[in-house]
Amino acid sequence: MSTIRIQPLTPEAFAPFGEILDTAGAPDKLINQGLCGRYHDRATLDFTEAGRAGISLFRSELCSLPVTLKLMERHPLGSQAFLPMSMDGFLVVVAPDDAGKPGTPLAFRTAPGQGINFHRNTWHGVLTPLSGSGLFAVVDRIGGGENLQEHRFEDAYIVED
Numbered sequence: 001m002s003t004i005r006i007q008p009l010t011p012e013a014f015a016p017f018g019e020i021l022d023t024a025g026a027p028d029k030l031i032n033q034g035l036c037g038r039y040h041d042r043a044t045l046d047f048t049e050a051g052r053a054g055i056s057l058f059r060s061e062l063c064s065l066p067v068t069l070k071l072m073e074r075h076p077l078g079s080q081a082f083l084p085m086s087m088d089g090f091l092v093v094v095a096p097d098d099a100g101k102p103g104t105p106l107a108f109r110t111a112p113g114q115g116i117n118f119h120r121n122t123w124h125g126v127l128t129p130l131s132g133s134g135l136f137a138v139v140d141r142i143g144g145g146e147n148l149q150e151h152r153f154e155d156a157y158i159v160e161d
Contacts, residue, residue: 004069004159009092009108009116017094017122019043021083021115043117043139047078051143057085060127060134066160069093072102072123073150078141080124083115088132092116093125093159101151107159123151 007013011020019042027037045053072095084090089110095102102123109130110116117139118124127136141147 001068001156001158004093004105004107004157006091006107006109006159006161009110009114013106014092014094014108014116016096017124018079018116018118020110021081021117022111022113043079043081044119045079045081045117045139046120047141047143048145050145051078051141051147053139054142056138056140058082058127058136058138060129060136062132062134063091063128063130065091065130066158067091067128069105069125069153069157069159071150071152072105072125073148074121074123075118075141075147076121076149077143077145077147079117079120080141081115081117081139082127083137083139084110084129084132085135085137086132087112088129089114091125091128091130091159093128094118095123097121097123105157105159
């Protein structure tokens, strides 16, 4: 098995795969009598014309490192945003496309309070909370059509610090 080392999650490193959703920097606008900072339009929601945006709740079992990566998936008909409902970071595994299958995976760990948005058709690992409640709000495409492709690796990867 090959080993994947977790690397820092930065906007530059994650840009080919999606966006980091957080409150870095000053808010774009103060609202609610100046008591609330609005960080505006942080995710590129991208759905095919036959779908719409929906919000679902996912409760995932907690994992611990090292994690064995056996499967990756992608959603060709829509982007997918994961917003933890606790202040706990989680593991994010992505891979570039390599002729219709995942290339060499990359692993990142979010900071407390960060979410992520995967671009449409991005290969990614399964939801992997490392601590906290395992509860996430997920914004993704609701509609007909085949919006899930899975790839199982012949040889699994090990993800560790």
